[in-house]
Amino acid sequence: MDKNQLLFLLGGLKWTLTLSVIGFVLGAVAGLAVALARTSGISWLERATAGYIALFQGTPLLMQLFVVYYGLALAGLKLDPWVSVSIGFTLHASAFLGEIWRGSIEAVPRGQVEAAKALSLSYIHRMKDVVLPQAIRISLPATIGFLVQLIKGTSLAAIIGFTELMRAGTIVSNQNFKPLLVLGLVCALYFALCWPLSVYGTWLERRLVTAAR
Amino acid sequence: MSVAATAEPMIAMRGVNKWYGTYQVLTDVNLAVRASEKIVLCGPSGSGKSTLIRCINALETYQKGEIVVDGFHLGDQGKTIDAVRREVGMVFQQFNLFPHMTVLENCTLAPIRSRGIPRARAEETARRLLDRVKILNQADKYPAQLSGGQQQRAAIARALCMEPKVMLFDEPTSALDPEMVKEVLDTMIGLATDGMTMICVTHEMGFARQVADRVIFMAEGRIVEEAEPETFFRTPQHERTRKFLGEILSQH
Ligand SMILES: Nc1ncnc2c1ncn2[C@@H]1O[C@H](COP(=O)(O)OP(=O)(O)O)[C@@H](O)[C@H]1O
Ligand SMILES: [Mg+2]
Numbered sequence: 001m002d003k004n005q006l007l008f009l010l011g012g013l014k015w016t017l018t019l020s021v022i023g024f025v026l027g028a029v030a031g032l033a034v035a036l037a038r039t040s041g042i043s044w045l046e047r048a049t050a051g052y053i054a055l056f057q058g059t060p061l062l063m064q065l066f067v068v069y070y071g072l073a074l075a076g077l078k079l080d081p082w083v084s085v086s087i088g089f090t091l092h093a094s095a096f097l098g099e100i101w102r103g104s105i106e107a108v109p110r111g112q113v114e115a116a117k118a119l120s121l122s123y124i125h126r127m128k129d130v131v132l133p134q135a136i137r138i139s140l141p142a143t144i145g146f147l148v149q150l151i152k153g154t155s156l157a158a159i160i161g162f163t164e165l166m167r168a169g170t171i172v173s174n175q176n177f178k179p180l181l182v183l184g185l186v187c188a189l190y191f192a193l194c195w196p197l198s199v200y201g202t203w204l205e206r207r208l209v210t211a212a213r
Numbered sequence: 214m215s216v217a218a219t220a221e222p223m224i225a226m227r228g229v230n231k232w233y234g235t236y237q238v239l240t241d242v243n244l245a246v247r248a249s250e251k252i253v254l255c256g257p258s259g260s261g262k263s264t265l266i267r268c269i270n271a272l273e274t275y276q277k278g279e280i281v282v283d284g285f286h287l288g289d290q291g292k293t294i295d296a297v298r299r300e301v302g303m304v305f306q307q308f309n310l311f312p313h314m315t316v317l318e319n320c321t322l323a324p325i326r327s328r329g330i331p332r333a334r335a336e337e338t339a340r341r342l343l344d345r346v347k348i349l350n351q352a353d354k355y356p357a358q359l360s361g362g363q364q365q366r367a368a369i370a371r372a373l374c375m376e377p378k379v380m381l382f383d384e385p386t387s388a389l390d391p392e393m394v395k396e397v398l399d400t401m402i403g404l405a406t407d408g409m410t411m412i413c414v415t416h417e418m419g420f421a422r423q424v425a426d427r428v429i430f431m432a433e434g435r436i437v438e439e440a441e442p443e444t445f446f447r448t449p450q451h452e453r454t455r456k457f458l459g460e461i462l463s464q465h
Binding site: 109111112114115116117118119120121122125129130133134137 | 270271272295298299301302303305307309310311312313322323326327328368371372375
């Protein structure tokens with residue numbers, strides 16, 4: 001494998017990272033909205049977001065990306081690949097993060113909200129100052145677990161033309177006919193990204209359990 | 214101001230009824246509490262004591278009747294609820310301190326956020342009140358680092374930082390180890406002496422004798438009996454009250 005091929009792989013890694021960051025950041029913003037809607041106490045809003053979560057958790061990410069890119073194009077709405085992939089990952093990540101964070105918000109003891117209400121704190125301050133800081137702590141292990149899934153899931157963006165790490169690996173191995181070497185290296189790169197996150201998640205989880213005692 | 218206006222009680226509950234589904238938890242509750250009056254509310258578990266006081270600061274809704282707190286009619290709209298909650302402090306059985314904030318931050322959050330008081334002044338008030346409940350030296354600790362009695366006193370200070378006109382206590386000593394009950398009761402006695410309007414759900418009958426202007430006994434969602442402590446303990450009128458007092462006294 002020559003230097004150009006290695007650089008090509010690293011270029012793929014850069015896309016993988018970029019897609020992960022976009023998916024996670026936009027997904028987190030939308031996911032927070034989903035989690036808040038899901039716990040709003042407004043029944044139609046809770047039902048609507050429950051449906052949203054079920055839809056995007058219950059269908060493959062590959063198909064969601066496919067529909068947003070090719071499906072909308074067929075319907076006459078031709079989106080830039082960047083826009084499509086951002087929308088696709090945001091929908092996917094917001095459903096998963098929304099559900100994770102809904103659970104965490106509900107795991108904060110009721111007495112916390114009651115004390116905040118009794119102190120005349122508004123909904124925004126109850127959430128921002130009292131509930132979310134505790135919910136985010138509770139959710140961290142699961143959130144990191146999802147981030148790991150998301151990083152690996154970015155390989156699916158290849159179907160709409162992104163040369164991310166996995167696709168870059170396929171291209172290089174088709175050039176130099178050393179698939180074991182190349183794909184081994186691709187694996188190692190994914191592993192180097194995901195494994196420290198997993199370890200960190202496990203460590204946080206253990207710390208949370210100890211703190212709860 | 215007219216005599217009628219000054220005679221308007223701090224808290225007035227008139228014909229309040231509340232149901233959970235088909236289960237009636239409060240039935241025709243009428244209660245008037247004058248400014249700086251101290252009420253002790255007692256009764257068997259499940260009789261609706263918590264529900265009653267939680268209606269006063271709108272932690273619970275009710276279906277029928279009227280509640281007026283310091284001239285604000287609850288049930289009017291959201292703005293009234295905020296106003297009432299600014300006037301009414303509450304202390305819970307489980308303390309409900311915010312675990313991710315220091316004691317001082319617990320005390321300054323609401324004054325800063327819902328009263329709009331500048332941080333420096335909120336901290337000054339908080340330190341003064343923490344001193345009053347005798348835990349100023351714990352101000353920078355987190356709740357989990359405090360004993361139960363200290364946590365409950367921090368919770369009392371937190372409520373006082375909003376400078377409420379009324380304090381509601383829902384079994385404030387029930388979750389405490391016996392040796393910590395006194396320090397919390399002493400704090401409450403101090404508050405009563407300073408003229409706070411208080412409704413205390415508690416089975417601490419010594420406290421009731423010492424500070425209550427009236428003791429109210431509830432059973433099955435109704436106010437069964439109310440009297441000055443002396444009369445209440447010496448000559449309870451109803452069979453249920455006598456039975457309840459018998460059980461309480463035999464436990465202590
Ligand atoms: N959220 C609720 N849903 C249904 N029933 C409830 C709820 N909260 C309280 N209750 C019932 O209402 C009754 C009164 O409760 P509560 O006011 O907590 O009594 P107390 O404080 O006197 O022990 C109890 O029988 C309790 O089971
Ligand atoms: Mg109760």
